[in-house]
Amino acid sequence: MLLHLVKDSLVRRRRRIALAVLSLLVGTALISSLLTVSLDIEGKIGKEMRSFGANILLIPRSETVPVEIAGMPAGEIGDRSFLREEDLGKLKTIFWKNNITGFVPYLFGRARIEGTQIVLVGTWFDHEVSTEKGPFRTGIRQTSPWWRVEGEWPSGRGQLLIGHELADRLALEPGDQINLNTGQSGREFRVAGIVSTGGGEESQVFMDLSEAQELLGLAGRVEKVQISALTKPPDDLARRARLLEDPKEGLPPKEYEKWYCSPYIEAITYQIEEAFPDGLAKPVRQVADAEGAFLGKLKLLFALIAGVAAVTSAMGVTATMSATVKERRGEIGLMKALGAENFHITGQFLLEAAFTGLIGGVAGYGLGIVLAALIGRQVFDSPVSFSLPVLPFAILTSLAIALLGSALPVRRASRLEPIQALKE
């Protein structure tokens, strides 16, 4: 009987219910889309931060002291240690392999272009590495997006990228043919492009790694690897682990496991060193420290914005629900005059509210998905990941708003004398 009443009431009052459902729909849509986005925002902003450059450096562990100024080798290139190029695929086998978004190897050498001494750098511009999980595309174009190339990126053998300042000094343009001499061998190269970065690269010459290895007689070798990894900003556990020589020894087993399984930058460098026993992996503090603090702030910013928007829209929708119930005071008075008990009335209205809450919640979740996808595409150019718990949360929120918004006005109205309510 009750259900029949409810159904009848809902059908007949379509128009009025429509307002309630509509406002529940849009309110829930906003809340669930903001929730979805804020659950994903750390990943999204973290990925944006990767355009600040590589945050981990992998070098061979050695006793020799590299002579380096501002990241570039200085003085004569004497005894050096190397890593093996073929091992690089191991970077995609560590525990946090999915957080490694790119890695670029470097090999340095000296050469002459028409009598001028230059620093030669072999690297990957846009390279496919074969790993256990399949091919992985990485290179300077992915990890260092601020490089500006006039002309083209080298796309094969015999092509070079020349730093802007060096190109000015040697009066070179894209398309020029030059002779590069390493002392052991000389070869003709074409200048594919000229690169501006604002860094030390502007006075260097770049070519594909394999060709540099040939020219310098260092087959299969790399000197250092810049790695770009998605990391979690440091918290208390990370800070404690940072002070320890070996977190495995220094932390109790449960904490060690928690630390290992969190993408702190030190956990990732720890895992890289596990995969490369003769390597030393260290955070590039210039990028890593700054990024961590900034990411934390942006996450908090968005969480607050989302929270405030959610609360205000919930309040607005609750008010709307109350209003739709208040409008039906006359109806309530009539029901009482005809002999209905209070709990009959309350029960019917609450059931109606639950029904609208359910519809509003499900539909709102659906619209929320559309909104979240829209935000993901417009702002971050990548799809937002949807976590399943948002659906039950959306439905529960919608139900809660609908019930809370209806409960108070219904109770107040049913306490009125029927004659007063009927006067409306």
Place this chain on the structure above:
Amino acid sequence: MFPRLILKSLRQRPGRAVLIVLTLVMGLSLEAALLNLSLDIGNKSEQELKAFGSNILLLPRDEIDTSSAELTTGNRVFIPQTQLSSLDTPGDIPLEGYVPFLYSLAEVNGQRVAVSGTVFDKALKINPWWSIRGEAPARGGKGVVLGEELAMKLNVNEGGRITIRQEGRLETLAVVGVLSTGGSEDNQVLMDLDLAQSITGLPEKVSAVQVSVPTGGDFSVDEIAASLEEQLPGVRARTVKQVTEAGQNLLGKINMLMGLVTTLIIFISAVTVSASLANAVIERRCEIGLMKALGAEGRGIAAIILGEALLLSALAGPAGYLLGLMLAQVVGLSVFDTTVSFHLRVIPIVIVSAGLLAIAASLMPVRRALSIEPAVILRGE
């Protein structure tokens, strides 16, 4: 007559008026808060971006490469330190700080190493990720700092000593600290600039200068770099694109995100208010039908509905703005630990939005009202 009509209908159903004002305030306050925040986020992020280091590098004009093959004093060019004094006097160019470096090669405890001479308090300020265990040498001090990898390889720590051979001179210096940066400095010996200049026999000479300039201001970093080149002959200025571009990109995305959220909220407010007004029209259909039968034109009816909506939005506007300002401050303080600065232009934007919201929300209700046929309605259907 006109205002009386509007006010009467509002007084009759205060509940609905309150609801509409509440919804408008909700939308407008969020818009005001997000506008304030997005206008300010560039400044707030300045601090965060500074943590990535300097954004301009000054080099000697003729020097092609600070790490050229020989690094002997004979065939190298330098920046005269005297030129840097013009960086100290505030001119048109806003600078936040600068730190000079002198690079050289030396033999330390038998090992070939790179040596950096600098002014430590400035270096630590511009490179906040430098972390020193022990002490940093004071200005004019004779102590040195070892990079942490070098310290390990030489097996020397704070309290120890090193012998440095450079340009035929042999010196023994006290190690006062160990530096960790994650960069080239981890394998270098660092000392105060004056000491480096005296040991290498290069008084008043400097290899490079890191300069930190504000990014969000009236001048772009490239413009500031160009004017530095004009001001200092013999100097070449490089913009470090790595940080500037990525920073601008990121902030652009944050602003877009806030813009989208604002749009969504405004849209939701408009829809809810529109539905409420449409409901009101339906309830008052007899009244409207009567007015039309008595000769009111569509325009008059539309004006009444629109007038109500505009009156309500005029009430909601200031309240929404003030609430939004408060929200922005709460968010600004929680996230950036500083208050959000006052941006005058948010006020007119909120006022105009309030008006536009009212108009947009009235469109559907007005259409509904105009389609009411007096004869049909008054018949009682």
